[in-house]
Amino acid sequence: xxxxxxxxxxxxxxxxxxxxxxxxxxxxxxxxxxxxxxxxxxxxxxxxxxxxxxxxxxxxxxxxxxxxxxxxxxxxxxxxxxxxxxxxxxxxxxxxxxxxxxxxxxxxxxxxxxxxxxxxxxxxxxxxxxxxxxxxxxxxxxxxxxxxxxxxxxxxxxxx
Ligand code: SF4
Ligand code: SF4
Numbered sequence: 001x002x003x004x005x006x007x008x009x010x011x012x013x014x015x016x017x018x019x020x021x022x023x024x025x026x027x028x029x030x031x032x033x034x035x036x037x038x039x040x041x042x043x044x045x046x047x048x049x050x051x052x053x054x055x056x057x058x059x060x061x062x063x064x065x066x067x068x069x070x071x072x073x074x075x076x077x078x079x080x081x082x083x084x085x086x087x088x089x090x091x092x093x094x095x096x097x098x099x100x101x102x103x104x105x106x107x108x109x110x111x112x113x114x115x116x117x118x119x120x121x122x123x124x125x126x127x128x129x130x131x132x133x134x135x136x137x138x139x140x141x142x143x144x145x146x147x148x149x150x151x152x153x154x155x156x157x158x159x160x
Contacts, residue, residue, distance in 0.1 A: 001074060015061030017051050019044050024129045024152045027090065027142045031133070033150040041154070088125035091132065093118050096139035103131035103140065 006013040021044055022037040023029050032040065054061055066074075088111060099117035111124045112131060119131070119140070132140040134153040141147055 014055075014058075015063050017047070017061050018064060019047055019051070022152045022154075024133055025127070026129055026132060026146045026149055026151065027127060028145065031149050031152045037152050037154075086125065086127045087123065088121035090143040090145075091121050091125075092141055094139050094141060096137045097135075098137055098139075100136065103135055106130040106134050 002016055003013045005011075020040065022032045022040045024031060051061065097118055099114065101114055101119075103119050104112045104114060107130060108128060109124045109126055111122050112119045113122070114120070130153065132142055132146060133151040134155070135151070138151060
């Protein structure tokens with residue numbers, strides 16, 4: 001799929017690598033607390049630096065073997081999930097919001113606007129979870145899935 005995408009975009013396909021990073025999909029899964037997230041990132045760091053070095057040297061990464069199950073998920077289940085489940089409809093803001101606009105600034109798709117000093121979501125969401133996980137007041141929730149869960153957003157983890 002990546003090879004096809006690169007061809008379509010007229011990019012040179014240079015392989016890929018997978019890196020295990022902390023889960024941030026709070027809309028469905030458990031998210032690690034800060035200590036767990038730090039430990040996962042520290043473990044991944046040598047691999048990330050090695051990948052960065054290869055990219056810097058313009059070297060091919062490698063093409064990992066992808067199981068039939070993973071191919072099936074990527075090709076059929078993920079697109080279906082995206083169409084049926086990925087939208088901003090489940091987000092809402094609580095009284096803990098202080099109107100700082102951080103969620104607005106972080107949304108990569110400009111999908112959030114302030115209305116009456118509170119965020120309001122439009123229809124162009126990719127479920128990156130930046131808004132809900134980076135809110136300094138944990139004032140955003142998603143349906144009944146996120147309440148009480150820690151939020152993971154990668155800022156300053158490597159320093160801690
Ligand atoms: S980041 Fe949180 S506190 Fe700031 S405006 Fe958005 S919801 Fe409110
Ligand atoms: S989940 Fe990501 S894309 Fe969707 S509204 Fe929040 S920041 Fe924007």
